[in-house]
Amino acid sequence: MTAEFDLIALIRARAAALADERGDVVLGIGDDAALLAPPPGRQLVAATDTLNSGVHFAADARAADIGWKALAANLSDLAAMGAEPAWCTLSLSLPAGEAAARATFVEGFADGFLELAARHRVALVGGDTTRGPLSVCVTVLGFVEPGWALRRDAARVDDDIWVTGTLGDAGAALALDGIDGYREFAVRRIDGVDADPAVASARLHERLRRPQPRVAAGRALRGLARAGIDVSDGLLADLGHLCVASGVGATIDAAALPASRALAAACADDARRALQLGGGDDYELCFTASPNQRDPIARSLAASGTPAKVIGRIQAEPGVRVRLADGAAWTPPRRGYQHFA
């Protein structure tokens, strides 16, 4: 047995129960490929995302947090399609070194990864472990009813623009940590009247460490929303992609942007807006819908336990604009995550 097979055996033992429970995993981890039984009459939805050490997570991040986030980023992509996740594969590159340290890392990684997988009943069905710089590549597979996917290219002029939850918390945590591209937005200590500084900081960091993919919200929007995308690179960047794909533009009402109490306590207005519009790693959903659907959407999202707000409107003029409460245009200092900036 090589060490790779020990690591795979470790992951396999912990992933087996969920694969058995689903009933649609014919053959899981341990062969050349997984055998799966898709439900009839549904489209298959597939997303892949890689997280690299020092780029998508700090080199000293906890193994369990890396595992959680690697799956969360992928589940968020499926949520943005309105899809129900079912299965995933995991490819884990680990540096050479002491076998015991590798096993400890994999145990911790599996803690976070499989905790989130269990919450969404996603079975880990295959993958590999290889030697290399620390990197995680996850592919998630799921289903959606034909015609019900929330595509990026389906927005229409005069659609409402909605966003779930609150924006900017993960970016504020990066700012508090002094990360490049963020540190200029942490303009004051956390000392708001209604926020305990330590609690507020912990909440912001929790959003960064353990993002909650909006799977239930994505499912609740089927048949109600038109276009959707997840906010992983920052609202302006991601809404920008949606607008380009749909051949439209947008104006965002800055005063309507949802902020957590922790974020409001941590930042002055300009920094808060900059993080809400340009901070990455939020993993909320941004979607568009006809204004006629406002009540049904509010009810359906409330039933799924998801807060959401209308924050702007789709327009014919290309580009994404931001208006302040007095109607003045506002130019944000940061437009979103630049992968190769």
Add this chain to the structure above:
Amino acid sequence: MTAEFDLIALIRARAAALADERGDVVLGIGDDAALLAPPPGRQLVAATDTLNSGVHFAADARAADIGWKALAANLSDLAAMGAEPAWCTLSLSLPAGEAAARATFVEGFADGFLELAARHRVALVGGDTTRGPLSVCVTVLGFVEPGWALRRDAARVDDDIWVTGTLGDAGAALALDGIDGYREFAVRRIDGVDADPAVASARLHERLRRPQPRVAAGRALRGLARAGIDVSDGLLADLGHLCVASGVGATIDAAALPASRALAAACADDARRALQLGGGDDYELCFTASPNQRDPIARSLAASGTPAKVIGRIQAEPGVRVRLADGAAWTPPRRGYQHFA
């Protein structure tokens, strides 16, 4: 537009024709996830493999060869299940640096990746590009008829052990290149009577650079073979995994191991056998079948254009043994690729 989106646009433009042609790609590259239409009545087959620079390919390997090999390794996993490949995703991590150099690399990578994809009508439907040490993670999806997959755990005592093509060529190329773990097997210059040295070396390196996944052979074996695995880590290692999964053992007849003329020219007998048994990167199929199926298998593989040989027998005693022509046991110096040795 960030540079990531330029790279994705580049790949998307080149991948679009094949996705359109298949007719089962509802939505390909460019959204949060791909939308796919699986055929009714088939099982879905999924495999993921990562190739890291300096581990799975040389740091100075050609971009087109990296692209080819990343897809080939995954198609080989599907071939080993008897599956028909259909779709794939690609996650490409690229070092920071000059954007023009990155675009040149991606163009070359796409040349090799999409050339092989076109041969097997596999549509590239999604993925991402991220910043990080050079690494490629590919997930391949395909189909197999329920009950027809070649699993690792299906071998039975007295089954024939077969192997497609020839073994050891890729290992010999690594030996000629002086790679750690291989260089001790390059025991003589290529100067065989019937082989031009430059031609033989080129053929061995071609096997390493451009492995041919045995997709047609895997399909030809459905309903005929019992258990199957692809030979990526070396025959002894991979047959060993198959035996463990099936709860059996095996004896290999060293004299029956298939060798290319180039390999025979490059190596003395012991080195040749060591490479045939322990060299990685061959991507041939090793499978087991009832001796009653010998003729039907030979006919079906011949019809698929695949050479194949019986090289041994499944036995009850655990472990994989090697016998020489005189019946003596032979202990190979190398048992296969150790991922964390």
